[in-house]
Amino acid sequence: RSGAALSYVVLLPYTGHILASVPVTVISLRVMGLRSWPLLGAVTALLILGSYYLFGVLLMVPFPPGILGG
Numbered sequence: 001r002s003g004a005a006l007s008y009v010v011l012l013p014y015t016g017h018i019l020a021s022v023p024v025t026v027i028s029l030r031v032m033g034l035r036s037w038p039l040l041g042a043v044t045a046l047l048i049l050g051s052y053y054l055f056g057v058l059l060m061v062p063f064p065p066g067i068l069g070g
Contacts, residue, residue, distance in 0.1 A: 004028055016066020017056070021048045 004027035011020035025044045034040050055061040 012066070013064050014066060017052060017063040018048055019066065021051065 004024045007027075008020050008024045011023070014020075022044065025047055026040060029040055029043060034043065052063075056063055
């Protein structure tokens with residue numbers, strides 16, 4: 001689990017919030033026991049896009065641009 005958090009910190013400046021969040025979310029959900037890959041993908045997408053909408057859009061927290069530019 002700490003490796004997942006470390007990957008977020010390392011990847012964030014280069015890839016941005018959305019791409020850096022993928023390994024953290026997938027690893028965390030797998031550790032919590034979610035094994036179905038289709039459900040894992042759907043929950044990961046929902047959590048990442050939801051967190052981006054909450055923090056980036058509603059609360060206007062600036063994220064490092066990364067390779068996606070935002």
